[in-house]
Amino acid sequence: MKRLIVVLIGGMLLDGYILGIVGPVNETMTADLAITPAVEGLIAAAALIGIGVGSPIGGWAGDKWGRKPLFMVDIALFSVASAMQFFVHSAALLLVVRLLMGIAIGMEYSVGWPMLAEFAPVRIRGALLAATNIAWYGGFLLAYILGTIWITQTHLSWKFILGTSTFLAVALLLGRLGMPESPRWLWNQGRKDEAIAIVNKYMDPPEFSDMEHSEVRKGTFSQLFATKQARRATVFVSGFWFCVVAPYFAIATFAVTVLKQYGMDGPAGSIGLSALALAGVITCAYLVDKVGRRTLAVPSSWLAFIMLALIGFWTGAPAMIVLVLFFGYSFVNGVGGTLTGIFPGEMFPTEIRGVGTGFAAAISRVGAAAGTFLLPIAMVSLGASVSMLIAAGVALVGALLAQFLAPETKGLSLAEAAKNFSH
Secondary structure (H helix, E strand, C coil): CHHHHHHHHHHHHHHHHHHHCHHHHHHHHHHHHCCCHHHHHHHHHHHHHHHHHHHHHHHHHHHHHCHHHHHHHHHHHHHHHHHHHHHCCCHHHHHHHHHHHHHHHHHHHHHHHHHHHHHCCHHHHHHHHHHHHHHHHHHHHHHHHHHHHHHHHCCCCHHHHHHCHHHHHHHHHHHCCCCCCCHHHHHHCCCHHHHHHHHHHHCCHHHHCCHHHCCCCCCCHHHHHCCHHHHHHHHHHHHHHHHHHHHHHHHHHCHHHHHHHCCCCCCHHHHHHHHHHHHHHHHHHHHHHHHCHHHHHHHHHHHHHHHHHHHHHCCCCCHHHHHHHHHHHHHHHHHHHHHCCCHHHHHCCHHHHHHHHHHHHHHHHHHHHHHHHHHHHHHHHCCHHHHHHHHHHHHHHHHHHHHHHCCCCCCCCHHHHCCCCCC
16 A cells, blocks of 8 residues: 555656756757747647646546556656657657657546545545645656756756656656556456455455445446536536646746746746645645545635736735745645645546546646646736736636535545535
8 A cells, every 4th residue: 555655646746747847947948949939838838738638548548447557558658758858859859758748647647546546545535635746746846946956057958857757757667566456446347356355455444335335337428417416526626627727837837937027036936936835735635634625625716816816916016025925826726736636536436537537637737738838928928917817817717616616525435425426
């Protein structure tokens, strides 16, 4: 179980790392490849676009063939694509490589969270799912710090710096060898003896008593929208995730550029943003099994909107006030971002947990990719103030979704948490 948790959480650390490492090398890479702002945004967004493609494919495949095969295939694909970064010589090739890496990470999303949810004890399920987000933000922060040091204080090329994710990927690939299949998936396939054997070998059998009362069901994509409750859950999980990540990815990826517009130069502000986001995730992980999911989702979403709106409207604000608002936004968005990794695993039933998570991840990454691609263009053509007001508008939609649709799943078994889905 400890190894399973490490290799699943490691997948999220790897995702944060590959997205965070682009920021520090961005200026050097842009100059070396002589690319335009539009291509610059496209390269930054390529991994996110890939996640949008890989998530639904991985979710469908994970529900059909099992969690275990997919979570080996995705890390193998990632290792190969990541190693190709050492040899890129054009913007087009880099775009393709980052896209492939994104597809692999998308598959990881759609199988990693369901697998962890299906193995986790109820009392700490929220904290374990939240830990994946600690790893994500930790990976993003680690990449930003290391990337900044390497690009400014060493002679390492930007290609090598991007390619460092390969070392972590290969370690995870080796660590995943011999992992068991999800017993809940096996039970849902009618392979009950295999499911019981895994439960008895690795876990606390009473934790899986709800599994023994569940029916064997084949899941289909259409189930995501088959009933009013299903549509409500799908819209909430997908829409909330979209609204949490779209502004954050754009701001965090181009933090140096954004903060420069407000008179703050250098990497310290960018690292601070990532550090505060990580603090928000850790806070959420500590509280989520104590106070509940909805209790954290609603206020954090409204605060994120208010802070972005203040940055957008208060055009003459002192630089220190703007920095505090950005830091505050990063913290509360870290709380919301953590919940986006918890709700899918709990709200979707076993037969479509993979495809539901994959669909929601794809929708969220459309937002993240759009924000990352459009922000450099918007900052030039519309200015920083309008760009931040657009980001605030997206955050407002997320706050409204949380206010009216967020459920409370604290302390519920997976069967109880998803019981209303089909009714």
